[in-house]
Amino acid sequence: MLVERSLPTPEANDLLDMVREFVGKELAPRVAADEENDAFPRDVFTLLGRSGLLGLPYPGEYGGGGQPYEVYLQVVEELAGGWLAVGLGLSVHTLSCFPVAEFGSDAQRAALLPDMLGGERLGAYCLSEAHSGSDAAAMSTRAEADGAGGYLLNGAKSWITHGGVADFYTLFARTGAADAKGKDITCFHIPADTAGVAADPPERKMGMCSSPTAAVRFDAARVDGAARIGAAGQGFPIALAALDSGRLGIAACAVGVAQAALDTAVGYARERRQFDRPIAEFQGVGFMLADMATHIEAARELYLAAARRRDAGHPFGTQAAMAKLFATDTAMRVTTDAVQVLGGYGYTRDFPVERLMREAKVLQIVEGTNQIQRLVIGRSLTRAV
């Protein structure tokens, strides 16, 4: 079903039309098979880049689209509804570009961004470690200054989306004496072909199987000083700022997945007949669909409200956490109910809803578990004014 969207410009309308066409022609025919076969669609990201969709929220002078988050996120939503690995991949790529775009020097931006936004170089975001997830500041990967202006990297990052297929890693590592608040963490832009950088075999996941998630190891990897983004010790605030925006991307992905599940459930409920009528006419099913649609609409408006705050230059971190929390919990519930509407068929791999249900689960975990989102929201309420 076509989602009625409020978009700020006619160009944004045309953009969304193009994205829907892209989903129908490029994603829909292959998503089921590629998910089944763990096949990463690198070519889709190249095509997204050529079409100008990999850099929408970044400035035009570096090849971006100069679009507000309000528009960019709805593109993410449409893509995620067609194929979560693509929508979330776009969101993660955008997150990986954030430090260079927002905190990089002019020289770094000019040298790096055009290829990053043009689809030639795909990104990955390396913050989590095996023993440092929600407590990100507890990381142990180190970047030692080598005395010649460069750095020597040692450590391993976990759960890296695009690990092993990315062309660059946006890395956070300790550069000074360990500090519980992360004041010694620094951000780096590391080309994936740097000697000493390697990815483990991908994790065997419950869903989103076409998108590789892997540990990335840094084994005496040497980079020069130009790899550092922002000042030494500035990394943790950069990471958190990137995550505020990244969470909006995850919220948009969740709404896309939920909408796809609802569309399938509605289509099925109108066709499937029992007791001489379509099952949609039974109130038990109709009310379920109504609740699904209502929660999706609320989730969409919540992420858009946060996005519009961001676009207007207002603080939006708390609202982004709320949007991520609500949208991903909604996606879990809606996809579970969609499987229920399809009954036995819903539980089979011949219909997409079981895949959407498996995909929804990861969204409650990534870029801050929903427990961490509640922590962020709670702290904002009780923080001393």
Place this chain on the structure above:
Amino acid sequence: MNIVVLVKQVPDTATERKLSSDDNTLDRAASDGVINELDEYAIEEALLLREKHGGEVTVLTMGPDQATDSIRKALSMGADKAVHLSDEALHGSDALQTAYALSKALGTVEFDLVVLGSESTDARTGVVGAALAEYLGLPQLTLAGKVDVDGSAIKVQRQTDYGYDVVEAQLPAVVSVVEKINEPRYPSFKLIMQAKKKPVQKLAIADAGIDAAGVGLANATTETVDFAAAPPRAAGTVVQDEGDGGVKAADFLAEKKFV
């Protein structure tokens, strides 16, 4: 080389399409308008030829105001400018009148080549390209699956039931294309942003020197007398495989001219 691509807005084939019972013409309000699919191949071919030979690609469309959506799509694929022929007097024009009106509108543009889709998904007459070439007095190269231009010579592979014919002509000429010719590109976001700044010239029939008596429903050379909804699909033929299933399947395909 300057190329004009003819683009028609048609009702989306994915939606229910209706005729208006008032005058038996298309009910445009009943479904969303989209670019006729084959016209996207025509646009792509024009863009490919421009990339090779230089020049400009102009989109020409005839249709009511809402056809501007299709013009914008064509411009966001990469065409340089557009001409929109729109006039209440054109309502209800049939294929021949359309070809006449387009031939007059083409008189306002300089071109070496006209490219169009070989048919539209709504009326499917497939004659506009040929009729247009006659009105213009230009060579027609229809059903092209491949186009090559060398100087002022144009050569196409004209698709036939048995393969293709090679047809050659001198420019200027009219070429209609089939879908095997290329793979239409997606608009890029950059081009979407540029599209709004590209010139779109509006033409009424007087601007193009179109004779009002030669167009419109009242003067049409063909008439839609009546229409009815398509009957529900009948059950298919079931063929029992008694060891000769392959032969029967082949016979069926041959009968339908698939093999």
